[in-house]
Amino acid sequence: MKAIQYRDYGSSAVLEQVEVPAPLIQNGNEVLVQVKAAAVNPIDIKIRMGFMKTIRPVEMPFIPGGEAAGLVTAVGKDVTKFKVGDEVIVLAKANGYAEYVKADENFVLLKPEGLSFAEAASIGVNIGTAQSVLFIAGKLKKGQSVLIQGGAGAAGGAMVQMAKAAGAYVIATASGKGVELAQSLGADEVIDYKLQEVTEVVKDVDLVADTAGGEAQAKLFQALKPGGTLLSIVVPPSQELAGQYQVKASFVASTISAQTLAQGIELLKAGKFRPIVSKTFKLAEAADAQDFLTAGGINGKVILLID
Numbered sequence: 001m002k003a004i005q006y007r008d009y010g011s012s013a014v015l016e017q018v019e020v021p022a023p024l025i026q027n028g029n030e031v032l033v034q035v036k037a038a039a040v041n042p043i044d045i046k047i048r049m050g051f052m053k054t055i056r057p058v059e060m061p062f063i064p065g066g067e068a069a070g071l072v073t074a075v076g077k078d079v080t081k082f083k084v085g086d087e088v089i090v091l092a093k094a095n096g097y098a099e100y101v102k103a104d105e106n107f108v109l110l111k112p113e114g115l116s117f118a119e120a121a122s123i124g125v126n127i128g129t130a131q132s133v134l135f136i137a138g139k140l141k142k143g144q145s146v147l148i149q150g151g152a153g154a155a156g157g158a159m160v161q162m163a164k165a166a167g168a169y170v171i172a173t174a175s176g177k178g179v180e181l182a183q184s185l186g187a188d189e190v191i192d193y194k195l196q197e198v199t200e201v202v203k204d205v206d207l208v209a210d211t212a213g214g215e216a217q218a219k220l221f222q223a224l225k226p227g228g229t230l231l232s233i234v235v236p237p238s239q240e241l242a243g244q245y246q247v248k249a250s251f252v253a254s255t256i257s258a259q260t261l262a263q264g265i266e267l268l269k270a271g272k273f274r275p276i277v278s279k280t281f282k283l284a285e286a287a288d289a290q291d292f293l294t295a296g297g298i299n300g301k302v303i304l305l306i307d
């Protein structure tokens with residue numbers, strides 16, 4: 001099968017298209033899927049650059065890609081939820097940039113009707129991340145307020161939609177055309193962070209969800225009410241600032257499984273959540289796709305399409 005792999009950490013130039021044997025079902029609970037679309041996520045780039053070497057080392061040669069969508073072509077003897085021909089979403093740890101990927105059935109779910117394969121490949125990490133931040137770690141409740149940093153980004157856009165659907169008051173930061181997108185996703189207020197200082201206008205929120213990190217994250221402590229919570233999916237927030245502002249602050253590593261996606265999928269089926277695909281590339285263009293994501297200013301997900 002065709003796959004994109006690399007043998008060394010480095011720039012996108014290390015990505016090469018190769019012919020490798022397709023994976024085979026080895027355990028009873030595995031599902032083999034012919035990939036039609038694979039998402040390009042920031043983590044794929046962080047791993048490729050070697051930034052995750054200590055916490056997530058990979059074995060070379062390595063095929064990136066943690067989420068995909070396609071057709072089931074084989075199932076292990078213990079698989080009960082899927083059959084050959086089903087259209088599914090796959091949440092794999094790797095190997096998604098390829099014509100075939102296999103996964104444990106607990107990390108496979110049926111593709112919701114009406115979604116293209118590109119849209120289906122775009123929602124797993126976003127919904128799982130939003131669920132983990134807003135509801136598992138953040139315990140967000142109806143009537144509470146949440147500030148979402150990067151509300152027009154891939155993860156942030158899912159957070160805006162899911163927080164709104166839960167009855168929260170949603171404030172998002174975005175820039176340029178992302179302002180309109182965050183509004184269309186249901187944000188009650190959107191602040192263009194390039195034109196206005198967010199902390200001048202946002203005060204006393206219950207929860208801050210940060211998808212940008214760095215300096216932009218540190219400022220957001222000022223937007224919380226005492227006793228509030230700042231959660232980041234990018235870098236661990238400063239405990240010193242948390243103490244100073246009398247708030248809780250932590251990093252969230254998302255739990256992404258068929259189970260954590262359930263609530264978001266229900267919203268999608270009810271028309272309260274929409275996938276946002278920013279741009280599609282061919283499998284052979286994986287390096288361009290990763291560079292496009294690295295350049296930033298993207299609203300939605302970058303997807304590789306596989307014929």
Ligand SMILES: NC(=O)c1ccc[n+]([C@@H]2O[C@H](COP(=O)([O-])OP(=O)(O)OC[C@H]3O[C@@H](n4cnc5c(N)ncnc54)[C@H](OP(=O)(O)O)[C@@H]3O)[C@@H](O)[C@H]2O)c1
Nearest residue numbers: 042043129150152153154155175212216233252253254297
């Ligand atoms: N911990 C986890 O489990 C987990 C899960 C998923 C993702 N992540 C991480 O979360 C980050 C975001 O992922 P993503 O897929 O959502 O990426 P993305 O689509 O590129 O979104 C990033 C967002 O951050 C915004 N942003 C960048 N700089 C900013 C600043 N200075 N102030 C305010 N907003 C700013 C961008 O807005 P502009 O449009 O203005 O550039 C964009 O909307 C990545 O680092 C990714 O690795 C972590």
